[in-house]
Amino acid sequence: MSLMNDLPENLPVFSWPVRVYYEDTDAEGVVYYANYLKFMERARTEWLRHLGFEQDDLTQRLQAVFAVHHVDIHYLKPALFNHLLNIQSTMSEIGRSSLTFEHKVMLDSADDVFCSAHIKVVCVSTDNFRPKRVPQEIRDALHGQ
Amino acid sequence: MSLMNDLPENLPVFSWPVRVYYEDTDAEGVVYYANYLKFMERARTEWLRHLGFEQDDLTQRLQAVFAVHHVDIHYLKPALFNHLLNIQSTMSEIGRSSLTFEHKVMLDSADDVFCSAHIKVVCVSTDNFRPKRVPQEIRDALHGQ
Amino acid sequence: MSLMNDLPENLPVFSWPVRVYYEDTDAEGVVYYANYLKFMERARTEWLRHLGFEQDDLTQRLQAVFAVHHVDIHYLKPALFNHLLNIQSTMSEIGRSSLTFEHKVMLDSADDVFCSAHIKVVCVSTDNFRPKRVPQEIRDALHGQ
Amino acid sequence: MSLMNDLPENLPVFSWPVRVYYEDTDAEGVVYYANYLKFMERARTEWLRHLGFEQDDLTQRLQAVFAVHHVDIHYLKPALFNHLLNIQSTMSEIGRSSLTFEHKVMLDSADDVFCSAHIKVVCVSTDNFRPKRVPQEIRDALHGQ
Numbered sequence: 001m002s003l004m005n006d007l008p009e010n011l012p013v014f015s016w017p018v019r020v021y022y023e024d025t026d027a028e029g030v031v032y033y034a035n036y037l038k039f040m041e042r043a044r045t046e047w048l049r050h051l052g053f054e055q056d057d058l059t060q061r062l063q064a065v066f067a068v069h070h071v072d073i074h075y076l077k078p079a080l081f082n083h084l085l086n087i088q089s090t091m092s093e094i095g096r097s098s099l100t101f102e103h104k105v106m107l108d109s110a111d112d113v114f115c116s117a118h119i120k121v122v123c124v125s126t127d128n129f130r131p132k133r134v135p136q137e138i139r140d141a142l143h144g145q
Numbered sequence: 146m147s148l149m150n151d152l153p154e155n156l157p158v159f160s161w162p163v164r165v166y167y168e169d170t171d172a173e174g175v176v177y178y179a180n181y182l183k184f185m186e187r188a189r190t191e192w193l194r195h196l197g198f199e200q201d202d203l204t205q206r207l208q209a210v211f212a213v214h215h216v217d218i219h220y221l222k223p224a225l226f227n228h229l230l231n232i233q234s235t236m237s238e239i240g241r242s243s244l245t246f247e248h249k250v251m252l253d254s255a256d257d258v259f260c261s262a263h264i265k266v267v268c269v270s271t272d273n274f275r276p277k278r279v280p281q282e283i284r285d286a287l288h289g290q
Numbered sequence: 291m292s293l294m295n296d297l298p299e300n301l302p303v304f305s306w307p308v309r310v311y312y313e314d315t316d317a318e319g320v321v322y323y324a325n326y327l328k329f330m331e332r333a334r335t336e337w338l339r340h341l342g343f344e345q346d347d348l349t350q351r352l353q354a355v356f357a358v359h360h361v362d363i364h365y366l367k368p369a370l371f372n373h374l375l376n377i378q379s380t381m382s383e384i385g386r387s388s389l390t391f392e393h394k395v396m397l398d399s400a401d402d403v404f405c406s407a408h409i410k411v412v413c414v415s416t417d418n419f420r421p422k423r424v425p426q427e428i429r430d431a432l433h434g435q
Numbered sequence: 436m437s438l439m440n441d442l443p444e445n446l447p448v449f450s451w452p453v454r455v456y457y458e459d460t461d462a463e464g465v466v467y468y469a470n471y472l473k474f475m476e477r478a479r480t481e482w483l484r485h486l487g488f489e490q491d492d493l494t495q496r497l498q499a500v501f502a503v504h505h506v507d508i509h510y511l512k513p514a515l516f517n518h519l520l521n522i523q524s525t526m527s528e529i530g531r532s533s534l535t536f537e538h539k540v541m542l543d544s545a546d547d548v549f550c551s552a553h554i555k556v557v558c559v560s561t562d563n564f565r566p567k568r569v570p571q572e573i574r575d576a577l578h579g580q
Contacts (some may be wrong), residue, residue, distance in 0.1 A: 173357070173416075182417060183324055213365055215364050220360070274368060
């Protein structure tokens with residue numbers, strides 16, 4: 001553990017299901033590439049909720065919001081209409097004001113990986129979008145899992 | 146002219162081009178039905194801009210924003226990837242706090258109509274989303290066209 | 291019951307939950323008006339699935355797909371980020387080649403209605419987008435509910 | 436020049452304007468992070484069109500389509516509703532079956548950079564989504580600029 005990365009060992013993988021609807025696909029018959037970022041944000045939101053945090057409450061109480069700072073995503077094979085996807089998320093770094101997530105989008109019923117991403121979000125002030133420290137209560141919750 | 150509908154005669158048709166990209170289509174190979182509402186809002190925004198109004202400025206100066214209250218839309222034939230659409234807009238009613246637009250989505254190079262809609266927007270306060278009078282400067286601009 | 295509208299009596303209301311994420315909202319802080327149409331399509335898709343029909347299977351077996359023909363939607367009050375919505379759907383008409391749905395978007399925990407819509411979908415051939423008869427197996431399933 | 440990277444020297448920067456509408460923003464009042472990927476794809480599409488290529492024609496004639504394989508994107512500051520963005524694109528590598536684009540999203544009237552991305556697209560067969568050689572006519576056009 002360090003100040004820059006006090007990541008707990010054995011952090012569990014958080015899974016969240018996403019169904020592919022027509023809205024998610026494009027004329028190539030596959031999920032449009034930007035939409036995987038929506039799926040991954042849903043998964044991050046639900047992970048926070050699972051830990052006991054509602055983002056509208058965090059915003060009101062702490063004037064804090066998470067803004068995406070960096071995305072590195074590889075597209076491996078195309079997901080299709082009606083697929084039931086499984087978004088698997090874990091965390092690879094907890095910084096002073098950032099959290100780095102690792103996401104994999106998989107088919108629920110198999111080991112196929114459609115895409116995998118490394119996404120760094122920064123905790124920023126709602127006033128000025130300047131970085132602020134990740135709230136202690138979130139750090140505690142991540143360590144308490 | 147009446148208080149409820151002081152629509153100027155001979156209101157021109159405002160045309161705005163929209164190119165169909167992959168983001169707009171779905172796995173049936175056609176424009177996804179909700180996305181025509183995006184195209185029509187772009188056209189309304191550009192019409193206001195053409196009249197001299199920037200919506201961020203209206204919001205700041207007058208604490209007013211236009212919220213969609215009613216949409217009645219008929220889908221006649223599907224638009225396809227790469228089509229260059231022409232969004233034709235006119236106004237069928239100017240109420241105390243509402244504007245009613247008539248939109249047609251056509252192929253730029255022909256008379257085909259992909260869909261046609263009747264959309265009523267209400268001028269609301271940014272504070273409480275309650276209806277407020279359509280600003281006089283917008284009424285004047287519509288009459289001055 | 292008639293040929294044009296053989297709607298079963300006491301057709302149940304189908305409920306489907308939808309969580310509002312950032313992707314669904316706009317800079318006014320509310321759900322963007324076109325996105326309710328996505329929520330309603332998810333609800334129709336899940337109702338068909340609940341009845342035993344997967345749309346990718348229908349498309350492959352019967353060369354049939356449902357295309358939206360008409361939407362009439364009233365927006366009553368704005369839904370917000372993080373709301374857990376309840377999409378309530380029922381059917382008001384079963385035609386030769388069409389189904390007409392009535393949707394209400396409500397807050398899960400209350401009786402507030404955010405918007406209500408009347409949406410007519412037409413069963414069309416995947417070959418030429420021409421109307422075709424709603425498959426008998428879907429009619430039977432709707433009557434058997 | 437090499438087989439793996441026959442990039443012409445002095446490849447020009449292609450600029451494409453994108454207006455930010457409500458559809459592009461979220462409840463934080465800024466452009467939703469996934470939507471920059473839409474803007475960048477519009478810019479790539481328009482660059483190809485500027486070079487003389489229509490993607491629907493490429494698909495029909497050559498059974499080829501470009502699929503995004505890798506995105507590395509940094510978000511530097513948030514773009515806002517009504518901003519007129521300038522998407523600047525250039526190419527950093529031409530591989531056997533891939534093109535790698537470098538995009539910057541800037542404010543039209545200033546030197547602010549909202550985000551910058553490195554996006555690798557692969558030319559794939561429409562039959563099986565397997566990589567195929569980037570068509571010679573596109574290579575020639577890139578060299579002829």
